[in-house]
Each structure stands twice: as C-alpha cells, then as structure tokens.
Ligand SMILES: Nc1nc2c(c(=O)[nH]1)N(C=O)[C@@H](CNc1ccc(C(=O)N[C@@H](CCC(=O)O)C(=O)O)cc1)CN2
C-alpha cells in the first residue's frame with residue numbers, strides 16, 4: 631500500500647522521480663540573475679514578510695501546545711513517510727549523505743530515524759549557520775557525536791569538516807500545496823537550495839499547511855513534503 635498523496639485534490643500528484651540526483655554544491659553554477667532583489671516590489675515584499683511573521687507565530691504556538699505522546703506519534707509517522715522517500719529515490723542508502731536537523735522549538739524529533747540510517751550505512755550531516763545571510767553548511771554527524779552551540783543556540787557537530795548532502799530534510803514551520811516552505815524567517819534553506827541541489831524534503835505537521843505562503847522569487851519548492859498524514863509530492 632502506498633501512503634503517497636497528491637498535494638491537491640484531483641488527478642496528478644507528480645511522482646517526482648526525475649527530481650532525484652544531486653550535482654555537487656557549486657555556488658558558481660548559480661545563474662547570476664537567479665534572485666535579483668531589485669526585481670522585487672518592496673511594498674509587496676514587506677507585506678508578505680509581515681504576513682509570514684504572523685503565521686509563523688501562530689503555527690509555532692500551535693506546535694508548542696502538542697503533548698509529548700502526540701509529538702512522538704507524529705515523528706514516528708513522518709519517519710515512515712521518509713522510508714518511502716528512500717525506497718523511491720535512494721534504494722541503496724550506503725554512502726549517501728543525509729542531512730537531518732537537531733530539533734528545536736518542538737520540531738518533530740527524527741534523530742531515531744537518522745540513527746537507523748546510520749546503521750544502514752548512510753553518512754549523516756546536520757546544518758550550521760556558519761555566516762549570517764549565507765547558505766547553510768553541513769557538518770558530518772553521528773548519534774552521540776560531540777556538539778557545540780551554534781547560531782541561535784542550535785547544537786551543531788563540533789567539527790570543521792563539511793559534507794555535501796544528497797538528501798536534505800527541511801523542517802517546516804508551515805508549508806503549502808505548491809511545495810513551498812515557511813521556516814524561521816532567515817531565508818537559510820532557500821539560500822542553501824539555490825547553491826546546491828540535493829533532494830529536499832520538507833518535514834512537519836499536517837496542520838501547518840497553509841493555502842499559500844505567497845511564494846516570492848527567492849522561495850524554492852521542495853521535492854516533497856512528509857507529514858504524519860504521509861508523503862506528498864507537489865503538482866508539476
Ligand atoms: N532544527 C533546525 N535547525 C536548523 C534550521 C531549522 O529550521 N531547524 N535552520 C533552517 O534554516 C537553520 C537555522 N535557521 C535559522 C533561521 C532564522 C534565524 C533567525 O535569526 N531568525 C530571526 C528572524 C529573521 C528575520 O525575520 O529576518 C529571529 O527570529 O530573530 C536563525 C536560524 C539551520 N539549523
């Protein structure tokens with residue numbers, strides 16, 4: 631039985647199969663006109679930023695109210711959806727680099743799933759904000775590794791090494807049916823996905839779905855979104 635669901639009612643969730651594969655992170659590959667801040671209407675961008683800030687606060691408050699058992703059940707269901715992603719895109723995970731995240735602010739804790747991947751021979755990584763307003767870097771990590779406090783007090787592996795991920799989990803504060811992500815407002819994932827093209831999978835609560843996040847030129851669509859309701863591919 632497949633738990634895959636299209637984002638929208640009606641025919642045609644894309645199967646996303648062509649979205650696998652991942653050229654290495656080469657910032658030089660970015661088209662120089664990829665994101666031109668001057669092409670954005672300043673008033674509209676300000677309105678969208680204000681709207682997103684209000685939605686973030688509501689969504690984070692809702693998530694913080696979930697009980698421990700509910701949170702664990704959600705994380706376990708998301709882990710099952712992620713196993714489907716692996717089966718579809720990385721049937722042999724050995725030697726592949728999977729970037730997870732160290733949970734903050736009531737994000738689903740997927741470290742148990744990451745630990746299972748480690749046992750299956752995947753290389754794990756966690757993101758770090760090394761420089762403000764820059765792409766994230768990914769540090770090699772394994773369960774039990776020594777951590778230090780990074781930007782925003784987020785724990786990061788205590789190493790200067792880096793990895794280039796094949797698969798990246800992007801934790802969602804909110805999301806929409808077109809596959810766009812609302813995060814904590816730093817723009818870090820968008821900058822990261824503009825600089826390299828791993829398979830990017832959003833993970834979060836089904837209840838965090840918005841009709842639209844009013845995508846802006848800098849917003850990059852995720853390949854798929856996994857919630858406790860299953861694996862969902864955006865329409866083509
Ligand atoms: N667990 C986890 N780790 C993660 C992420 C995540 O979403 N979850 N990130 C995913 O990207 C990166 C950290 N993201 C961050 C995003 C915003 C800000 C920040 O300073 N926010 C400002 C608001 C910015 C603005 O509105 O202009 C703030 O709250 O003051 C910090 C870190 C890397 N690590």
Ligand SMILES: Nc1ncnc2c1ncn2[C@@H]1O[C@H](COP(=O)(O)OP(=O)(O)OP(=O)(O)O)[C@@H](O)[C@H]1O
Pocket residue numbers: 665682811812813814815816817818819820821824848849
């Ligand atoms: N590729 C980019 N180049 C330059 N600025 C960017 C880029 N991507 C995002 N930004 C800037 O980052 C700011 C925050 O973006 P946005 O609201 O999409 O954050 P977010 O996706 O919620 O944050 P995060 O990924 O850090 O959790 C925006 O003002 C945007 O202009």
